[in-house]
């Protein structure tokens with residue numbers, strides 16, 4: 001009976017998710033539009049009754065120019081089905097022990113017509129190479145100097161949140177040492193629920209899985225969703241609509257990266273964060289554990305992570321003798337985006353004093369500092385300057401394009417390989433049940449829907465402003481140059497290219 005019920009649910013849910021993927025077409029960004037009334041912020045608990053978090057603020061309404069009713073209705077229907085016909089059945093068997101068979105059974109021809117199957121990164125082939133993952137790939141953002149001659153991934157705080165019963169806890173600290181002879185980092189100790197493990201210990205293999213389970217969970221829940229979607233982009237978009245006049249030069253610059261935010265967050269909030277949503281059903285934390293983690297992570301958001309060079313400096317990992325290929329790739333994108341922001345701002349502000357005399361800019365910055373948790377001064381600096389503004393604006397564009405790709409769709413080639421990097425680690429040694437794995441596949445699949453590309457001509461957003469239009473065209477040309485340059489380099493599955501990037505986090 002269970003298998004029959006699962007066969008029915010699997011068929012229906014896979015058809016629904018594939019249909020959702022196919023219906024999602026990139027939308028043309030309109031010219032900057034007025035908002036009917038200022039957007040107010042309300043606690044997410046007031047907006048979505050199934051997400052009882054008071055600390056996270058969201059918009060009280062979606063601007064009409066962002067709405068696509070068909071998608072909103074589809075999403076409401078999907079969440080209703082999650083409650084009354086969820087894609088899970090108690091007591092199903094574990095996935096196949098062969099990862100390719102497990103994937104083939106969950107990722108059928110309907111999916112593959114929309115999106116190619118993931119590939120296995122080299123670092124995930126035996127033996128697992130945490131040292132390589134620490135400097136190249138989506139988990140690069142976790143490496144920091146341990147100030148004890150070692151380097152660390154420190155995710156011990158994940159122990160503080162309620163886990164589903166029967167699972168290993170996610171609190172973990174991984175220590176790396178620099179092997180000068182080999183010129184690379186090596187994982188030498190993992191401190192987790194199993195105790196302190198070294199590569200010679202029989203628990204090492206399991207400890208590595210706990211470490212990877214922990215980083216992938218943190219990346220999806222905290223770095224991606226709470227950090228980018230809720231703490232940064234939602235607040236930035238509300239402030240930009242509320243505080244910058246529709247024809248303000250900065251609003252025109254930001255518009256492509258702002259438009260659609262409230263609508264997109266509305267589409268996904270319940271489905272991901274709500275009771276019975278994807279996060280609770282896929283990852284190791286209960287709904288209560290997730291809500292506590294979201295509230296705490298939101299409160300501790302740090303916008304400084306968005307400038308890749310200064311963030312690596314703060315983490316104490318630059319110029320330490322080992323290569324940081326992920327940093328090199330991120331910085332290549334950062335430089336083009338930063339130069340675009342600076343060049344554009346210098347068209348309108350000939351001096352720092354010019355900028356300080358712009359009342360709209362001052363109101364915009366005050367609002368950002370008030371509503372983005374811990375403010376924006378880490379990037380802006382103590383005094384308002386064109387240089388500081390260029391860094392802040394670049395960081396915002398970078399977050400919605402490069403960073404979002406790295407922590408969102410970039411997980412496609414990583415998160416489905418649960419034989420290396422599980423999303424739940426059962427204490428009794430079993431693997432994920434087939435329904436949970438299917439949901440993980442569908443969750444990652446839908447992150448890859450087609451969205452408006454970064455490589456597009458946005459000069460029409462400048463309106464009658466010729467200089468602004470030229471600045472947009474120059475940005476496109478420089479991104480195209482970077483694309484050509486990176487294309488000539490060796491290709492790794494973690495490496496980002498401008499052609500992979502979307503113009504914003506929004507659908």
Ligand SMILES: [Fe+2]
Pocket residue numbers: 224229404408505
């Ligand atoms: Fe996202």
